[in-house]
Amino acid sequence: MTELITAYPWFAERNKHLAELHRQKRLPHALLIHGMQGIGKALFAKSFAQMLLCQQPESGKACGVCKSCELNAAGSHPDLFILQPEEAGKQLKVDQVRALGEFIYSTAQQGGYRVVVIDPADSMNIASANALLKMLEEPGSDTLLLLVTSKMGQVLPTIKSRCQHIECVTPDTEVAISWLMSEGDLDEERARGVLTINRGAPKEALAYLNNNLGEDRAQLIRGLADILKQRRSPLEVAQAWQKLDLELLLGWLYSLLTDIARGALCENDDSVRHEDARNMLNAVAKKLTPLESLN
Ligand SMILES: [Zn+2]
Structure with a gap:
């Protein structure tokens, strides 16, 4: 059994900010997490996803003991969807994005949030980006899409404009x-x-x-x-x-x-x-x- 994902310490402020938005029920449907390569943005996105799915989070972190945390630690939570290219460095295929649609428009199996992590968001061509657009506009309630990129310039404007941007600066x-x-x-x-x-x-x-x-x-x-x-x-x-x-x-x-x-x-x-x-x-x-x- 694997362990829950822990974000790097320099993400504490970002995490606190998002956890507070969640507590106030003000989380948007889609976040575009961007910043330089090699600082751990994808890990941050996944750890935040695990916190959102946790049944009893404490201080912005997953508890590590509930049923959801157990599923996440085993890498088999049915309400978490990780979308990434089949091979590192390749593009996301339009069929992969369409499969995401089935997940997004189904009911959360554990009764809480459904979370999607798209890593990297710059790996979509026009066809896959178009397939994602509608989901970004109307993802359904209690659904969060976390898009991660180190190459903001390569993310299509139509995708960018439908997400709230979370900039991750180089750590101190x-x-x-x-x-x-x-x-x-x-x-x-x-x-x-x-x-x-x-x-x-x-x-x-x-x-x-x-x-x-x-x-x-x-x-x-x-x-x-x-x-x-x-x-x-x-x-x-x-x-x-x-x-x-x-x-x-x-x-x-x-x-x-x-x-x-x-x-x-x-x-x-x-x-x-x-x-x-x-x-x-x-x-x-x-x-x-x-x-x-x-x-
Ligand atoms: Zn938990």
Whole structure:
């Protein structure tokens, strides 16, 4: 038997807000939970769903002992519907969305709420989004749809306009560091470094550690240093990088560039955040000409 889902500590405020809306019977039919990748939005949505289904929630949390909580812990609550692509990274099929319709317009089996979690909401094409639209407009009473996305720009406007938006910001750095220290068994300095590499997203930082991405990261930094010192040509370095995860690499390059821009605009060396490439980034930043002096 699995356990109930617990949201990360940095979602406490969001959870309190939604639980209060629920207590006042003011919850809308659909919430669009959005924010950056890797902070645990889907877990938050699922833990809130479990609280809504719980027969005796306490302080905005599921009790863990009632019949509903037992069903949720076993992953078999009949009034919870998790809609996600059949394969990670693929689109939600229109047939999957239609199957959701049967769930939404049936009666809650446990007599309470019916909750749907759609993760990610940006994985719908026009046909599946259209199939969902009517359900978003008239989902029936005591039904809540929780849509989750890290890519707001890819959620269709017609979907966005029918949901109340819940923005999830990047967790406070110190909170994230102490969480990462305990989950990843790290010291503070290392936790801070790994968090910076992962744009402040703690869950992503933990995945970075668990998937041993440190060696890929080191390969990126080594490659850049080799190009700068003319030890290898950009082409050779690019060929070596081909084996790495391209999306990940581009994300890292983007955030290194941000650091260089910051270093070029600020006088002090502390403006660079990536410790693992500090000297190189500062050296490049010093060679740059600020744009205004070009005019
Ligand atoms: Zn319960």
